[in-house]
Amino acid sequence: MVTAITQGVKISVDTVYQDEYSNSANEHFMFAYRIVIQNMSDDAIRLMRRKWLIFDSNGTQREVEGEGVVGVKPIIEPGETYQYVSGCNLKTEIGSMKGHYEMLRLNDETVFNVDIPEFQLIVPYKLN
Numbered sequence: 807m808v809t810a811i812t813q814g815v816k817i818s819v820d821t822v823y824q825d826e827y828s829n830s831a832n833e834h835f836m837f838a839y840r841i842v843i844q845n846m847s848d849d850a851i852r853l854m855r856r857k858w859l860i861f862d863s864n865g866t867q868r869e870v871e872g873e874g875v876v877g878v879k880p881i882i883e884p885g886e887t888y889q890y891v892s893g894c895n896l897k898t899e900i901g902s903m904k905g906h907y908e909m910l911r912l913n914d915e916t917v918f919n920v921d922i923p924e925f926q927l928i929v930p931y932k933l934n
Contacts, residue, residue, distance in 0.1 A: 810923035814847030815909065819925045824893065828929075833897040837927045841875070842889040843907075843920075845882040852881045853888070854917070855908035863900040881912070899929040 809818045820840045827836040845851055857871040873879065880888045894903060904924035910917055 808923045808925045810921050811846070812920040813918055814845070815851065815907075815920045816842075816844040816846055817907075817920060817922050818842040818844070819923065821925055821927055823927075823929055827893075830899070835896045835899055835901075835927075835929055836893060837896065838891055838893045839903070839925070839927075840889060840891045841922070842887055843880075843882060844887045845884055848884055849914075850881060850883050850912040852879055852910045852912060853907050854879055854910050856905060856922075857908075858903055858905040858922075860894060860896075861902045862896050863898040866897065875907075894927065896927060899932050901927045903927065 807818055807820050809816060822838045824836040824838050828834055843853070853875060855871065855873055856875055858869070860868040860870065876890045876892055882888045902924050905922045906919045907922065908917060909920050
């Protein structure tokens, strides 16, 4: 698990290789990741947008951005956590992701970014 804290918001990431949804002969490697967002600040926040940079080990980089996460813009009260699971496919056995969330502080409508720490996506047999 990798973790980062930005402006009182803690982001933790776990990953799992999805062998049953992958096909190495077709250069399709599927990974699931679980994000836990913990609001350690004194203010309620709302996750408005996300931006991802996705890297394959062949040098390919993709950028993905959009509103909310998994179809929602969750409000996270002080001391609360929000978590979700999503997925990413790569064309190589090794890659990584990183990015940021755009958050809205509800008490004063301040917009700020929260870093998503870089995490590795590695097919298990490559770890030997």
